Amino acid sequence: MTAALQTYHARMQRVLDHIDQHLDDDLDLDALSSVAAFSKFHFHRQFTATFGLSVHRYIQLARMKRASYRLAYSDAESVTDIAMDAGYDAPDAFARAFRQRFGQSPSSFRNSPDWEPWLVAFGPLDNARSKLVRTFTPDDVTIRNVPPTRVAIMEHRGDPATLGDTIRRFIAWRKAGGLHPSTNPTFNVWRSERRPASPSTYSTDLCVGTDQPIEANGEDIKAGEIPGGRCAVLRVVGYTDNLEPAALYLYRDWLPASGEEARDFPIYCQRLSFFPDVGEHEATADVFLPLK
Template identity: 85%
Template sequence: MKAAALQDYHARMQRVLDHIDRHLDDDLDLDALSSIAAYSKYHFHRQFTATFGLSVHRYVQLARMKRASYRLAYEDAKSVTDIAMDAGYDAPDAFARAFRQRFRQSPSSFRKSPDWEPWLAAFGPLDDARSKLMQKTFTIDAVTIRDVPATPVAIMEHRGDPTTLGATIQRFIAWRKAAGLHPKTNPTFTVWRSERRPASPADYSVDLCVGTDRPIEADSEQIKAGVIPGGRCAVLRVVGHTDNLEPAALYLYRDWLPASGEETRDFPIYCQRLSFFPEVPEHETVADVFLPLK
């Protein structure tokens, strides 16, 4: 009974987090959120804080600010004023003060040249809160084996400190926009050539790729042509909060592979990103993780 009660409690709180992600533009007051959880509003805020280590107000504020920062960095067409309004601020100057306090940059400065290290630190409490309920568990039934066709790609390499990956992603998005390679028509891949947390940050290595059979002119500073090879792959789909796919990769290597009797092929583990935040709420993002097999 205790296990069932705890599971029910976690399910209610998960509904609240999903509702917040889905309705960041709405009035997310205690009355609304406590009704989603089916708890008394007089106790809900204390239950939320005890569970996640953040007040409801702080959690909503951070979730809105994360979406705003993504839009500043990756959505040039959206004005700073519109982004401020979407984040729940009545005026751009109030948004600018809050943004500067949290990230040590103005919104316009962040849009031009984001400093990702304070950004990562600022959202640590949000990531910690979500990890309390969002620990993904995978099963053997969730893994499928596919024959994957070879995919020619344009590659932007990131080599070095992972805290600067955001800047590489920003350049990658700008390049593919200029090249007319939209995610809806040209698939997006990430190839992991190192551990997520190598012993030395300088050893961090990842390729950002977009599928295209268009000839790629050699560009020593940015883009080179390559291929994600075809062949058999174990594939694990991850739905929701796909910014950290390490648990899925670990499951494939540590649990699925030894039990499967399969052997890996000589190409790194990689993922295809099928939907993106903030185009969809974070809990609706989808990615497939591919483990190449012989």
């Protein structure tokens, strides 16, 4: 039964990956049921039963999520181009759908996003992506000797619902300083649980590797260092919004069985490729557990 369930989930995962790879294509039920190797007469019911929303709704939300990320984090693309890529024939139709879902026009969201309705709107999509529990094995973990890395840090303290604003400021600051992700690595250092009992206690550091003097340019930027040493490293490919399952695997499963001991520095990640620069199925991050 376990093997059969894993096979079933793998077939459904193929569908999600296919959707991510072909968001700009005509994703009809015939094509998607063929990817999953399920009967087209039952596939849409199987999809809804597995993920809690229909195939059509899932695709709509995936396209709208990509569009909202481009609006919020990439000022180089026009609203018209973003609307076309989201599958709308005209910017007006995109604007109506966007306002209905988020309570803001695309231009207003680009200038000053209201993240609370955004989080609510994409809750079903995030829940769907989390339905297929990612499994890790000891073979997925490597131990590396990591060199120390000097970083510039922008701290986020408080409600995780406002993290998007901090990310926007961080991206704008590093752009102004010429700290591109291709030349200056990006790290997140987690100093609290992903969903603490009190949202006000949420704490994470957004970091960019740099050896250059830091010019704050009006932002609250600190100089720091990610210490070198031995680390257990787990690579995650696809849907890196939620890296908690990887962190839990390292803490709960891998560490007790390994005979290793954790070092006195928080678990952290290095983001190697980013959505929407790549499809969500290709977004990649390494999760580091510092060891003694």
